[in-house]
Amino acid sequence: MAYLDNVKTFVRVFELRNMSAAARDLRISAAVASSRISQLEEHLGVRLFQRTTRQLNPTEQGNTFYKGATKILDAVQDAEADISNITSVPRGSLYIAAPLGLGQKIIAPFVPEFHAEYPHVHIRLRLSDRRLDLAAEGLDASFFLGVPEDSTLKLRKIMDCPRQLYASPDYLAKHGQPETSADLKGKHACLNLRYPGAREFQWPLETSEGVKRVTVTGPFESDHGEVLTNWALEGHGIILKPMFEVSDHVASGALVPVLENEPPTPIQLACLFMHRRMQDPKARLFIDFMVKKIQDALAP
Template sequence: MAYLDNIRTFVRVYELGNMSAAARDMRISAAVASSRISQLEDHLNVRLFQRTTRLLNPTEQGNLFYQGAVKILEAVDEAEADISSVTQTPRGTLYVAAPLGLGQRLVAPAVPKFKEAYPLISIRLRMSDRKLDLAAEGLDAAFFLGVPEDSNLRIRKIADCPRVLCASPDYIRQRGQPKNSEELKTDAHDCLNLRYPGAPEFQWPLRSQDGVKRVTVTGPFESDHGDVLTNWALDGHGIILKPVFEISEHLASGRLVPVLAEEPPIPIQMACLYVHRRHQDPKVRLFMDFMVDHIQASLPSE
C-alpha cells in the first residue's frame, strides 16, 4: 500500500499545488507528504515537481504521470466498490463538502449517525461557502444551494428551501421598512451579500406581480461566510437574504423580522452533487440516501 499512498499523495499535491495544503487535506504531516513524493521520484527516476522557495510546479514528467496516476486511483476505487457490492459491507473513505450554514445545521449532525449505521465508512467533511470543483478537489459528493454551473455533474435534489428577506428590529427602527424592492438598489437601505472570489454581481430573485425580477443590490459589508452575514444583520447592520432553515431560531425569537413580505424571494434548491462515476460506488449511494432522508426530516416546515 505504500506505493499507492505515494501516488495518492502525488495526485493531491499536483491538484492543490501546495505540499502543506495536500498534507492537511490527507491528514498527514508536510514531512510525510514530502517524503512520499521523494520516494515516488526515486522509484520513477524522474523529477515530478520543480521546487523553489515559494512555488511547486509540475515538470513535464509530472504532468504526464498525473494523467496515468488518476486512472490508477480510479481503477482502485472502482475495484474496492465492486468488492463492497459483492460482500455487502461498504467500506472506505468519503470526501464530502457542504456550505457552512447547511453543513453546520443539517449535514454535520447526521455524520455520526451515518457512521454508527456503517462503521466501516469514514467521512471527511469540508465546509466552506466558496465555490468548489468536485473533480479537481477529489470530492465524492457536495451539498449545494442553488443551480450548479457544471453540467457534467449529477444532481440529487433534496428540497426547495423557502427564503426570507429580514433584518433586526433595531435596523427597522433606524432605517424603516423598505417600501418596495427598488429601495434595495439605493442608499435608503444596506444589503449584506455573500461573496467569494470570482462571484458575479449579486442579484436577489424576488417575486412580484409581474413575475420573478432580479434585483441587483449593494451594501457596506460583504463576506464569504454566511454566518458572518447573519451576525451583522443581528447587530443591525443591514438586510440579509437567507434560507429559512439557517435563521429559523432568530425569526422565532424576533431577533430578525421579515421585510418586503409582498415581494418574497423565490425558494432555493438544495441538492447533493456528485461526479457521475462516483454514484456507482455503493458507499456514495448509501451516504446520499441516508443524508437526503435525514435532511428532509430536519428541515423546518413552512
C-alpha cells in the same frame, strides 16, 4: 495493480491538466504521479503529454488513450462496486463538503447517526460558503445551494428551499421597512455573501412584474454566512437567507422578515459528485442517507 494505478493517475492528470492537482486528488506526491506517467509512457512507447514549464497538454496519443482508459476504469469500478455490495462491509473515509449554515444545522447532527449504522466509514466534513472544486479538493460529494457552474459534475437535486430577506428590529427602527425592491438600492445596507471569483451580486426577487434581479450593495460583505447573520443580528443591515438557516433567530424575534410582498426566489439544494466517485458503495450510502434526513428535516 501497478499498471492500473498508472492508468488512474494518467486519467486524473488528463482531466485536471495539472500534475500537482492530480496528485492531491489521488493523495500521492507529485513525484509519484510524475513517475507513474513516465512508466505508462515507457510501456506504451509514446508521449502522452507535451510538458512545458507552465502547461501540460495531452498529445494526440494521449487523447486517444484517455477515451479507452476511462472505459476501463469505469468497468473496473462498476465490478468492484457490485462485489462490495454483495460481500463486504462499507469502510474507509468519505470527504464531504457543505455550506456552513446547512452543514452546521442539518448535516453535522446526522453524521454520528450514519457512523453508528456504518462504523467502519469515517466522515471528513468540510464546511465552507466558498465554491469548492471537487476534483482539486479531493471531495467525494458536496452539498450545494444554487446552480453549479461545472456541467461535468453529476447533480442530485434534493429540494427547493424558500428564502427571505431579514433584518433586526433595531435596524428597521432606525432605517425603516423597505416597501418595494427599489427601496433596497441606496436606501438600505445589504449584507452580501461574496468570495474570490464571485460575480456581481444580485438578489432575485419575485415581484408583481415577475422575477427582478436587484443589484444590491452595502458597507460589509464576507465569504462566511454566519458572519453576515451576526452583522444582521447586531443591526448592521439586511440579509438574504434560506428560512431554515435563521429559523431560531426569527422565532426569538431577533430577526424579522423584510419585504415579504416581494420575497426572494427559492434556491435549489442539491448534492454534487463526480460519476466515478458514486461507484463507491459508501458514497452512495451516505448520500442516500443524508438526502432522506435533509428532506425530513426541512419538510414544510
